[in-house]
Amino acid sequence: MSGKLQKAKGFKKSKTGMYVSIATSLFGVVSTVKRGKQARRDGDRLQLLDVAVSAAGIATGVALLVRELRRLDVDDVLADD
Numbered sequence: 001m002s003g004k005l006q007k008a009k010g011f012k013k014s015k016t017g018m019y020v021s022i023a024t025s026l027f028g029v030v031s032t033v034k035r036g037k038q039a040r041r042d043g044d045r046l047q048l049l050d051v052a053v054s055a056a057g058i059a060t061g062v063a064l065l066v067r068e069l070r071r072l073d074v075d076d077v078l079a080d081d
Contacts (some may be wrong), residue, residue, distance in 0.1 A: 015069065036055075
């Protein structure tokens with residue numbers, strides 16, 4: 001595997017990569033809220049259910065990323081000083 005590809009794969013597990021992933025996930029909240037407002041105006045219960053499931057998925061994803069970020073802090077070699 002090339003060095004650049006290996007470096008890119010390592011970015012995903014870095015602190016910066018985790019923060020980028022969390023921010024990306026939170027951008028999904030904006031469209032989910034917009035869809036929720038539109039569904040309420042239209043009285044579309046099925047769309048509201050879809051929004052609720054999407055919101056739960058976003059919340060779960062962010063929670064998993066935060067947990068991984070905390071694990072990175074615990075595994076940090078410099079923190080053992």
